[in-house]
Amino acid sequence: MLTAPPVVIVGAGIVGLACAAHLQRRGHPVTLIDPEPPGSQCSSGNAGMLSRASCVPLGLPGLSRKVPGWLLDPAGPLVIRPSYAAAIAPWLWRFWRSTSMARVNQIANALHALLDPTIVKWRDLAHWAGVPDLVRQEGYAFAYRSREAFEGDALGRRLRQERGIRIATLEGGMVREFDPALSPGITHLVVLPEQGHVVNPLRLAQALARRLSEGGARFVTARVRGFDLADGHVRRVLTDAEPVEAGAVVVAAGAYAKPLAAELGANVPLDTERGYHVMLSEPSVVPRIPVCDGAAKWFVTPMEEGLRVAGTVEFAGLDADPDWRRADHMLGGIRRMLPGLTFGAVERWMGRRPSMPDSLPVIGRAPRASNAFFAFGHGHVGVAGAAPTGEIIAALVAGERPFIDPAPYAAARFA
Numbered sequence: 130m131l132t133a134p135p136v137v138i139v140g141a142g143i144v145g146l147a148c149a150a151h152l153q154r155r156g157h158p159v160t161l162i163d164p165e166p167p168g169s170q171c172s173s174g175n176a177g178m179l180s181r182a183s184c185v186p187l188g189l190p191g192l193s194r195k196v197p198g199w200l201l202d203p204a205g206p207l208v209i210r211p212s213y214a215a216a217i218a219p220w221l222w223r224f225w226r227s228t229s230m231a232r233v234n235q236i237a238n239a240l241h242a243l244l245d246p247t248i249v250k251w252r253d254l255a256h257w258a259g260v261p262d263l264v265r266q267e268g269y270a271f272a273y274r275s276r277e278a279f280e281g282d283a284l285g286r287r288l289r290q291e292r293g294i295r296i297a298t299l300e301g302g303m304v305r306e307f308d309p310a311l312s313p314g315i316t317h318l319v320v321l322p323e324q325g326h327v328v329n330p331l332r333l334a335q336a337l338a339r340r341l342s343e344g345g346a347r348f349v350t351a352r353v354r355g356f357d358l359a360d361g362h363v364r365r366v367l368t369d370a371e372p373v374e375a376g377a378v379v380v381a382a383g384a385y386a387k388p389l390a391a392e393l394g395a396n397v398p399l400d401t402e403r404g405y406h407v408m409l410s411e412p413s414v415v416p417r418i419p420v421c422d423g424a425a426k427w428f429v430t431p432m433e434e435g436l437r438v439a440g441t442v443e444f445a446g447l448d449a450d451p452d453w454r455r456a457d458h459m460l461g462g463i464r465r466m467l468p469g470l471t472f473g474a475v476e477r478w479m480g481r482r483p484s485m486p487d488s489l490p491v492i493g494r495a496p497r498a499s500n501a502f503f504a505f506g507h508g509h510v511g512v513a514g515a516a517p518t519g520e521i522i523a524a525l526v527a528g529e530r531p532f533i534d535p536a537p538y539a540a541a542r543f544a
């Protein structure tokens with residue numbers, strides 16, 4: 130019997146951990162290399178949505194009409210730090226070029242194929258990691274304060290419904306009947322009853338890491354600097370400590386994957402959309418299910434350790450300091466959504482989404498090395514996308530056909 134080759138995974142975020150889990154379950158010895166503790170970066174502070182319904186790309190037709198207003202509003206869903214405006218311009222150009230209706234439908238199909246099974250695949254992995262209780266399927270909702278705001282998201286609803294996502298719209302008094310905690314100012318509530326969420330994303334990642342360790346995985350605390358390539362194969366992964374021998378390599382370094390992908394032959398337009406959260410301990414009220422503010426685009430998620438308000442997009446690159454005013458704006462917004470809310474301590478967090486301009490991750494084989502694979506760029510859907518991505522990567526490493534066609538996620542789409 131052939132033995133499964135050892136696989137080195139660069140990055141121990143939720144994507145790298147899910148890849149490692151699927152590879153280990155197939156019998157591969159796995160080594161994860163990361164300078165930071167498993168799951169501690171972008172994968173820790175997100176909103177936790179396991180949304181089968183996230184088939185709607187960020188870039189939609191007509192967005193260019195909304196963006197100027199957003200940019201003028203410091204509490205709006207999107208800001209560009211002036212010092213980063215020139216650097217992000219090529220990414221925004223590609224983003225804009227992905228907003229034709231024909232391309233939006235292609236992207237929505239590819240996102241739907243990847244994310245539709247997220248809950249089933251996460252239940253499986255969470256069970257394997259001993260934390261099935263962390264995965265819930267209670268639905269979530271979008272809340273709007275006017276008919277105009279509700280109508281403004283009609284295309285997103287249509288894209289979802291065309292792909293079989295169930296949606297129920299509540300208006301006026303029905304909103305408060307559904308959830309008395311919500312403000313009477315909310316005129317429309319769009320409920321997506323089949324959706325799931327994770328009530329503690331960091332604990333999920335840590336549980337995967339623990340289960341992987343119990344199964345013999347090695348965790349190396351180091352930063353990967355490059356690869357030792359010979360005859361179209363990665364032989365060793367080079368780090369700022371010892372090099373690590375590799376039978377195969379998976380690059381899952383989140384927002385930091387770009388130079389590593391370049392060394393393996395792919396010039397990908399990866400950048401970061403930074404997001405923020407405020408975590409409120411001892412909330413006096415919580416919404417019945419997670420709720421997204423339809424205009425400001427942040428999520429309110431009841432979590433194990435309190436109420437988390439997470440979202441917003443800030444283009445400022447990887448290294449700039451956080452602008453905590455972004456988090457504080459959400460704090461103002463949550464008081465308007467849940468008028469009776471009081472709470473204890475407030476914790477603020479900033480994370481770097483690994484974002485591609487077409488809202489699709491990069492999953493597949495590296496051009497320059499036949500034993501190297503990419504799993505990064507999941508943007509707003511990295512938690513939901515991690516379990517399906519891990520399954521795809523494990524199939525590709527084994528030379529098998531994955532459960533969906535990986536072609537739409539190939540780095541070659543940017544060639």
Ligand SMILES: Cc1cc2nc3c(=O)[nH]c(=O)nc-3n(C[C@H](O)[C@H](O)[C@H](O)COP(=O)(O)OP(=O)(O)OC[C@H]3O[C@@H](n4cnc5c(N)ncnc54)[C@H](O)[C@@H]3O)c2cc1C
Pocket residue numbers: 139140141142143144145162163164165166168169170171172173174175176177178179180351352353354381382383384385386403404405406428439440441479480481482483504505506507508509510511512513514
């Ligand atoms: C505010 C906010 C809300 C969000 N809400 C949701 C949501 O509700 N649902 C959802 O699905 N997604 C959500 N996301 C997105 C999601 O959090 C990310 O897509 C996901 O965490 C990305 O996972 P990752 O493993 O690719 O990246 P990360 O978690 O950032 O992990 C990458 C790892 O690679 C390591 N690394 C980097 N460079 C190197 C190197 N050279 N060598 C070794 N290791 C390296 C890093 O240290 C890090 O640990 C949200 C994000 C934000 C910011």
